Amino acid sequence: MNKKKAIPLLLGMSLLGTLALNGCGKEAAEPGKAGEAVNPDRYNNEPVTLTFFSNGAGVLNGADLDALVTKPVQAKYPNIATQLVTGTSLDKLIAAGEVPDVILTSNYFLYDMVELGLVSDLNEMIKQEKIDLGKFEPETINVTKSYGDKGQFYGMPYAMNYGLLLYNKDIFDKFAVPYPKDGMTWNQMIELAGKVTRMDQGTQYIGLDLQNPSILTRPYGLGVVDAKQEKAALTTDAYKKVLGLYEQLYKVPGIVEPQKKYTYGIDYFMKEQKTAMFPYWHDSTTARLPQLKEAGKNFNWDLVSFPSFDDKPGIGREIDYHLALVTPNSKNKKAAYAAIHTLIGEEAQKTMNKGTRLTVLKDPALKKDASIDTKLYEGKNLQGIFTVKPAPLPKATKYDRKLYPFLSEAAKGMAFDKKDVNTVLREAEEKANKFIQENQ
Secondary structure, three states: OOOOOOOOOOOHHHHOOOOOOOOOOOOOOOOOOOOOOOOOOOOOOOOEEEEEEEEOOOOOOHHHHHHHHHHHHHHHOOOEEEEEOOOOOHHHHHHHOOOOOEEEEEHHHHHHHHHOOOOOOOHHHHHHOOOOHHHEOHHHHHHHHOOOOOOOOOOEEEEEEOEEEEEEHHHHHHOOOOOOOOOOEHHHHHHHHHHHOEEEOOEEEEEEOOOOOHHHHOOOOOOOEOOOOOOEOOOOHHHHHHHHHHHHHHOOOOOOEOOOEOOOOHHHHHOOOOEEEEEEEHHHHHHHHHHHHHOOOOOOEEEEEOOEEOOEOOEEEEOEEEEEEEOOOOOOHHHHHHHHHHHOOHHHHHHHHHOOOEEOEOOHHHHOOOOHHHOOOOOOOHHHHHHOEEEOOOOOOOOHHHHHHHHHHHHHHHHHHOOOHHHHHHHHHHHHHHHHHHHO
């Protein structure tokens, strides 16, 4: 791995700063086409090795990087080699001054990347490369822009993820209950769950696993703190509405195993095959299906669109996408820009979209070919996931992921201790406020 200039950050809270943006050395310009002005800020096709790090982007090994980045990039720029940095953490890389050129991550972690100073503004690149952001799924651009307080654009979206609801046809057939459909609401899903939550020949079948509350609070657009980020905001009417769905589900006989389980996880759906319905993500489903087949545990399943709230029809799970960040002290920015521009190009997006990841472009024609090359969804209702729109997100804060555990405790209080929704939310807000005071 190429050694990088040491980055002046300390571990701990001192990580929360912005790295100084070092200028790149002058390089020979790439010759322009006839009649075009030469752009001195573009990659000049000199040999270079770009280093990548995956932070929650599902790029786990060299094969993943090759499929996603290396093949399309080297087809256009054969002198750009790639290397995936693994077996370490961002904290350790920062401390060693060896931060990779490009970080692949999810919008879920973008706030952390900004706070750690691992981002640089891509506006100039967008201008130089004449990238049309209007071709992207609009919410990916809106969310990315929300992280720049002065108009900065800190990452380039390259792949979308969509929420979905998996269901086990065998369980519905066993109890002669109609399958779920696209466009259903959560209230309808809970009612349906009550019909397939049964004990049969010693086996308890679970109708619906809603997992942790952020599964629903994020699609509803609920932040965890007030606008000034000074105190928690967990006792609002909106929170009572969303957590009320959990309270409603836990009242279904058989959903909660006393003092054992109130949420069961994806393995209970895919491996144990005792859960009738499970809300999940396309990317995660795609990653698990081959393992299911290899283990000889395939079963009769299908999927529908992520359910909506009664007052937000046609809106599914929250926007979730992967994006590429160019780190501030990278010595290979021009090559990184060329690679990223290739990654979001039409050809690369077509190929990626037919594989394990979905295009970030809003072209409806591309969606028709989603995951077609994987053959994992043959005969399945994959197109149903596109019948609802991704839900917008509230502005991210440093408290989001830190306060979610208090909501999980609230759900547990309703499931096991039979506390009402008002009580558990009041308790969660008190704990959250204490955390905020202690960590300001």
